[in-house]
Amino acid sequence: MMNLSLLLASLATLFSLSSGQEDGTFREEYAEYATTLREDLLRRYDSAVPPRSRRDVNYSKAGTDVAMEIRMFKVEGVDSSRGQMRLKVWVRLAWTDLRLSWDPAAYGNITQINFRSLPPTQGTEIWTPDVQLYNANVGNAATLDNSLATAYSDGSIFWSRPGILDTLCKFSGLVAFPFDSLSCSMEWGGWSWSGGFQGILLRGAGYSESTQEDTAGSSYQEYSIAEVSVDLKTNFYDTFPSEPWTLVKYTVKLGRASFYYTLLIILPTLMLTYLSFGVFFMSHEVGERLSFGITLVLVIEVMKTTAASFVPVCGELLWIDLFMLVSTVFCCASxxxxxxxxxxAFHVEKHVLPSWLAWMAPWFLCRSDSDIMVESKAGRIYRQLNRENSNRLHEKQASFQKGAKME
Structure with a gap:
C-alpha cells in the first residue's frame, strides 16, 4: 500500500514537471516563436476596426466589452480654489479580441505575447479601447504613459498604464473647511465608440489601492484618499439616439489634515478673541487700553487674510468665514x-453732546400744531433743566459779586 502511494506521488510530480515544460513562454526559444507569431497575427490585422468577441448583451453582438480598473497610488495635489485634483494612478483595461488568439502548440507552446499599444489615434499595433476621462483638465492620452499590452492565447488582452489623472472637480463639502472632506467625481466613457461596439464593465470592484509598494500612499501631505465609490450608468445622446453610452463614475473622497489649520488659524484666533475681553477689566486710567483693542482688531484682520488664501472665492458662507466674522465682531465690540x-471718563464739557448739537436739540424736539408751536415733553424738561441751571448760575454769580463788594 505504501509503495502504491509513493508511485502515485511520483507520477503526480512528473506530470506537473512535464506540464510546466509544455508552457514555452519562458523558454529560450521564446524570441523566435514570438516573432513568428506577431507576424502571423498582424498580417491582416486592422487596428481601426473593433475586435470580435462573444458578448453577452442583447443590444449588440459586435465589438467587445472592456473591463476597467483604476489602482489608486497617491494624491499628487489638490487645488480647491481652481477646482483641480491630480492623482497618481494605474489605469488597467482588459478586453477580448479573438483576432489575436492562437494555438499555442503551433508556436512553441507560448501562451502570451506583447504588442505596442497606444491611444487609438497614435498609430497603435492593435485595437485599444477609446475610454476617456470626460472632466479631464488634460486628456488622459497625454498624462498616461505608453506601455505594452499583453495578449494571451485565448484572445484576452490586458493593458495597464501608469500616469497622472488631472481632473476638473466640482468639489462638495468645502463649507466645513478646515474640518471638511472633499469629494470629487471622475466620469469615464467612450468617445468614438458607443456601447454598440465598446461596452464598459468593472474589473472587480472597479478600483484598488496600492498597498504592496513601499512608496504608495501619502506622507506629509494635506490630502489623502479616504474612500472611493464607483457607479455605472447608461446615457443616450441626441446625436446617437439608438446607441447606449456607458458611463463610469468614480467618486473620490479626500480627507484633509485639519490639525495644521487648527494650530495655525483656529487656536490663535480664538485666543486673541478671548484676550479682547481683557479691556473690560482694565481701568480707564490705563493709557494702553485703546491701543490694545486696536492691535487685536488688526491682528484678527491679518488672520482673516491668511485664512482666505486657503479657500476659493465663492458665493457660499464657509464655516471659517463665519468664525472669522464672529471674532471680528467681538474684538470691535470690545x-x-x-x-x-x-x-x-475724560469728558470735561457741560453737556455730553457737543455745544452746537445741545443748542439745536430742543428745537428738533418741538412740533407744530395748527401754526402754534407746542413744546414736546422732552423739550419742556430740557428747557426747565436749563432754566434751573441758569438761575443757579445767576445766584452764584450774584453771591460772588456781593462777596467781592464786601471785601
Missing amino acids: LLETMAILFL
Whole structure:
C-alpha cells in the first residue's frame, strides 16, 4: 500500500514537471516563436476596426466589452480654489479580441505575447479601447504613459498604464473647511465608440489601492484618499439616439489634515478673541487700553487674510468665514466699549453732546400744531433743566459779586 502511494506521488510530480515544460513562454526559444507569431497575427490585422468577441448583451453582438480598473497610488495635489485634483494612478483595461488568439502548440507552446499599444489615434499595433476621462483638465492620452499590452492565447488582452489623472472637480463639502472632506467625481466613457461596439464593465470592484509598494500612499501631505465609490450608468445622446453610452463614475473622497489649520488659524484666533475681553477689566486710567483693542482688531484682520488664501472665492458662507466674522465682531465690540468708557471718563464739557448739537436739540424736539408751536415733553424738561441751571448760575454769580463788594 505504501509503495502504491509513493508511485502515485511520483507520477503526480512528473506530470506537473512535464506540464510546466509544455508552457514555452519562458523558454529560450521564446524570441523566435514570438516573432513568428506577431507576424502571423498582424498580417491582416486592422487596428481601426473593433475586435470580435462573444458578448453577452442583447443590444449588440459586435465589438467587445472592456473591463476597467483604476489602482489608486497617491494624491499628487489638490487645488480647491481652481477646482483641480491630480492623482497618481494605474489605469488597467482588459478586453477580448479573438483576432489575436492562437494555438499555442503551433508556436512553441507560448501562451502570451506583447504588442505596442497606444491611444487609438497614435498609430497603435492593435485595437485599444477609446475610454476617456470626460472632466479631464488634460486628456488622459497625454498624462498616461505608453506601455505594452499583453495578449494571451485565448484572445484576452490586458493593458495597464501608469500616469497622472488631472481632473476638473466640482468639489462638495468645502463649507466645513478646515474640518471638511472633499469629494470629487471622475466620469469615464467612450468617445468614438458607443456601447454598440465598446461596452464598459468593472474589473472587480472597479478600483484598488496600492498597498504592496513601499512608496504608495501619502506622507506629509494635506490630502489623502479616504474612500472611493464607483457607479455605472447608461446615457443616450441626441446625436446617437439608438446607441447606449456607458458611463463610469468614480467618486473620490479626500480627507484633509485639519490639525495644521487648527494650530495655525483656529487656536490663535480664538485666543486673541478671548484676550479682547481683557479691556473690560482694565481701568480707564490705563493709557494702553485703546491701543490694545486696536492691535487685536488688526491682528484678527491679518488672520482673516491668511485664512482666505486657503479657500476659493465663492458665493457660499464657509464655516471659517463665519468664525472669522464672529471674532471680528467681538474684538470691535470690545474696542467700541473702550472708546465709550474713555470718552465718558475724560469728558470735561457741560453737556455730553457737543455745544452746537445741545443748542439745536430742543428745537428738533418741538412740533407744530395748527401754526402754534407746542413744546414736546422732552423739550419742556430740557428747557426747565436749563432754566434751573441758569438761575443757579445767576445766584452764584450774584453771591460772588456781593462777596467781592464786601471785601
